Amino acid sequence: MARQRSGAATREAIRAAAARLFRDHGFAGTSVRDIAARADIDPALVIRHFGSKELLFLETVRLTIDDEPLLDVPLDSLGRRFIEVLLDSGEDIRGVYLALLRGSGNPQIADRLSASHETAFVEPLRRRLPGADADVRARLAGALVGGLLYALWVVGDEHLIAVGRDELVSRYGALLQQLLTPVPTGTTGTPGATAPTSPRPTAAPRPRR
Amino acid sequence: MARQRSGAATREAIRAAAARLFRDHGFAGTSVRDIAARADIDPALVIRHFGSKELLFLETVRLTIDDEPLLDVPLDSLGRRFIEVLLDSGEDIRGVYLALLRGSGNPQIADRLSASHETAFVEPLRRRLPGADADVRARLAGALVGGLLYALWVVGDEHLIAVGRDELVSRYGALLQQLLTPVPTGTTGTPGATAPTSPRPTAAPRPRR
DNA sequence: GTCTATATGGAGATAGAC
DNA sequence: GTCTATCTCCATATAGAC
Structure with missing residues (x-):
């Protein structure tokens, strides 16, 4: 029956659906109708609550490293x-x-x-x-x-x-x-090697620990 | 007026217009109508010659660097x-x-x-x-x-x-x-502070194979 | 080969009754 | 606040006359 929800709950449902869909399918790959379907509400409400698909994207898609x-x-x-x-x-x-x-x-x-x-x-x-x-x-x-x-x-x-x-x-x-931390030439006690071009021995995959 | 052109010329015109528009505005940002307008032909011809917008994109947008x-x-x-x-x-x-x-x-x-x-x-x-x-x-x-x-x-x-x-x-x-060419500690001069002076503008001529 | 006209579908956004 | 119904626009792609 798709009972009515409170305004705040609807808004949250839209936000959650949008965040998920935008993240999985991108901006172009997500339609307002997709969002509405996932939030189980009418497409018109999406626009009503957030103004436009673009504004909704900008509000829900944020890159944060909070670690x-x-x-x-x-x-x-x-x-x-x-x-x-x-x-x-x-x-x-x-x-x-x-x-x-x-x-x-x-x-x-x-x-x-x-x-x-x-x-x-x-x-x-x-x-x-x-x-x-x-x-x-x-x-x-x-x-x-x-x-x-x-x-x-x-x-x-x-x-x-x-x-x-x-x-x-x-x-x-x-x-x-x-x-x-660029390694300075003198710190590790390496002699001032003047011959820069040395034929590379292979390997040495880890220049610095 | 938009006089008729030969098939080959039309094809080339479409290709050139598409390459330019895709490069400047991307796939989504370019419509078949845009391409047709720039090539000064009918939109239907774009599809007729290349099958679809996607195929046209794949045919015209190629990344090549001169190595x-x-x-x-x-x-x-x-x-x-x-x-x-x-x-x-x-x-x-x-x-x-x-x-x-x-x-x-x-x-x-x-x-x-x-x-x-x-x-x-x-x-x-x-x-x-x-x-x-x-x-x-x-x-x-x-x-x-x-x-x-x-x-x-x-x-x-x-x-x-x-x-x-x-x-x-x-x-x-x-x-x-x-x-x-990994080096354990810096040997080829300071890594980054100033230009390490081995410009080597253009190397010796060498026949292409 | 080329063009006119159109099919078909989907998009975002809106009007207005409940 | 919510929903039904719809508007408008634009997309790709096709049918068929010249």
Whole structure:
């Protein structure tokens, strides 16, 4: 019979349905009718409560990493940790990231993506970085991090996925770490090697622990 | 008036119009009518010649990078060079990359993106890499490269763009180089602070095969 | 080969009775 | 606040006359 609900409950039902559908099928792949059906209400109510499909998207699809306590580790292991947190994040983050990315043809969604990238991928790192060029390094790190998610989630590189979480954390984390705490040439007591071009011995997959 | 043209000319006109519009406005943002209008023909002809909008997209939107400049560069400067080539690539690559990315909700377009990523970003690097784990390293490199384009073109990180081409090449190139020729501790000069002075503008001429 | 006309379906959004 | 009914617009795709 689809009994009437209170206004607040309806609003919540719409929000929940929208969040889920947008996350799973993106902005274009979700219709107002789909949302209404899932919330078991009339399509007109969706517009009535949120004004438009676009506003509803912007209200429900937010990228947040609130595992920030997990990032409370020494700076020299922040790289690994950050990758770890991302890879262990649930389906939520993945879906939201994909929805924002694929919807970024829409200017408003593009703005939201831009802000989300800043908040989730750049800012948490920049806060920890010392040095005058901390901002640039954090932004390069944001690009690097985004690249991993792009390769795994958007491209869906099967061979990269098959590498497995632990090795990805180790290798890509080390790469990120390079950006957070660039290894200076002199600290580890290496002699001032003047011959830069050395024929590469193979392997050595872990430049830094 | 819209006088008649030959079949081949019409087909070409459609193809050209589609390539341009898809690249500028994406798959969802381009209608068959838009394409027909730009080609100055009837919308029905678009379908008649190419079967569907989707097939037309797949036929006209291809990501190709000219990897010739990468062939003769020494392995230890391939990282910088690769970033250079990407950043100097024209509006074409950017548009195609964005169209594929934003259209990747469509399974066929996702497949195309996957293949393009492999061909353009992974394969050219893997060819040059020695070692048993060359494949993995090339894929990690592909992720890294994709991340830069993502940050610059999708997110549109203004502060990162403002860094400028040369410094991006230098810093992000050094990062990529870490993956191509890993070094336990820095040997090839400071990784990122200033341009490490081995420009090697264009290498020795070499016959194409 | 080309074009006119149209089929068919789905979208977002609205009007107005209850 | 909610729902029924509908509006308007636009999409891809097709049928059939020239």
